[in-house]
């Protein structure tokens with residue numbers, strides 16, 4: 001018997017019976033609608049892929065989501081929370097990650113393309129390019145990105161260098177040549193590195209005072225300077241009593257952001273052997289000729305009292321020391337170079353605002369950037385809160401000031417990117433941003449309630465499932481998540497993605513990208529011939 005045709009159906013049922021059946025179906029459908037309310041409400045945050053219904057915007061997106069990304073994962077700055085978003089996004093869209101063999105790209109040495117798993121120089125035949133490069137590295141542009149023909153970095157660098165924050169061009173500056181173009185010769189060479197030349201470059205910075213607290217606790221036993229000092233206060237009281245540039249792990253103890261960005265250090269901060277720390281960088285980044293000679297000598301104590309007034313988000317330093325910073329051509333040129341390379345730099349203290357800008361820049365939905373905080377240390381207490389020393393004791397305020405002074409290059413970097421973030425926010429529109437941030441936070445809260453036991457990060461002693469237990473390192477406990485039981489299969493999958501810590505997620509992506517090959521046992525492949 002074949003399938004029923006519409007005419008045959010009509011003949012079998014007749015118009016009256018069909019009308020009755022239709023009525024019954026409609027009644028059932030209506031009843032289901034009524035009952036369906038509570039069921040739908042059970043999953044308030046997990047209609048993940050559809051909505052942000054209240055976000056105004058055209059139904060058909062006017063831009064294409066960007067999927068070639070370089071995220072410089074700086075240390076102790078909220079970068080694992082960003083990594084979590086990238087892992088999820090890439091995983092969901094089946095993107096190819098440029099992965100390290102283990103968890104970092106030979107850090108603290110400068111990044112080298114050869115460290116990327118599966119990387120084949122010069123395109124390597126049929127290998128398709130990577131989409132996302134995002135694990136810990138010391139940044140090294142010329143090993144990261146393709147240069148094909150004339151590279152636009154040269155122009156962007158010159159443009160960035162030719163203006164200060166107000167768009168004025170400082171008198172004393174001579175336009176430098178970009179190190180990359182200098183090295184390759186403009187437009188001459190085609191070098192295929194790990195990431196395509198149109199990749200979106202971004203990173204994250206954090207107030208050096210918060211970063212120092214976090215790093216001291218985390219790298220207490222890794223950095224010789226930290227190990228020798230009884231407390232962060234004691235260390236900052238007299239850092240030179242503990243700190244030796246070039247000593248083991250001491251890049252964690254001073255200007256860690258500057259170091260991670262792969263920037264050179266002024267001569268007085270270098271080791272006796274003349275190298276920036278650590279001593280074994282094979283290709284130290286070069287500044288345009290002459291810059292090093294004109295490097296301003298920065299007295300860390302000159303920044304003893306930087307006064308950040310950031311209640312409105314604009315970090316301003318009012319001390320004369322900050323003028324020293326601004327006038328330092330060494331710092332300015334490096335910052336201008338970063339401006340020419342990085343499309344966006346997030347600020348940990350304005351994490352959610354940064355995420356909204358990121359989603360906008362990448363043409364991603366807000367759903368794509370909703371995630372949980374990762375890698376927080378118990379008692380850290382600094383994560384997520386805006387800069388500003390209000391609420392701190394006088395002692396804490398002094399410690400913050402000292403930390404910023406000691407990490408003077410990082411402070412300059414932080415002030416610079418804080419300022420550019422707020423310039424972008426102004427462009428984006430403050431009220432538009434506020435409503436997007438509110439929406440993002442509501443979504444995160446709903447997800448946390450739905451996915452997580454207790455709705456928040458927990459002490460690792462409660463995390464028995466190894467897939468979700470964050471790597472424990474340093475003197476504090478690293479918090480993680482426990483999933484609710486009884487989740488639907490689909491919700492379980494999404495909640496797992498949100499809660500999986502960095503290392504486990506990297507392993508998962510690694511296994512997906514490099515599935516273990518099934519080797520045929522020798523015995524069966526060498527069957528004796530008949």
Ligand SMILES: Nc1ncnc2c1ncn2[C@@H]1O[C@H](COP(=O)(O)OS(=O)(=O)O)[C@@H](OP(=O)(O)O)[C@H]1O
Pocket residue numbers: 074075076077078079080081210213214215348349351373374375376377378380381382383384385
């Ligand atoms: N969303 C958000 N906003 C602000 N701050 C945040 C955020 N997520 C993580 N954190 C804090 O960042 C610290 C961990 O940084 P990283 O993940 O970069 O560390 S690591 O270098 O990968 O080990 C760690 O700081 P401490 O808790 O002070 O150690 C986190 O609490």
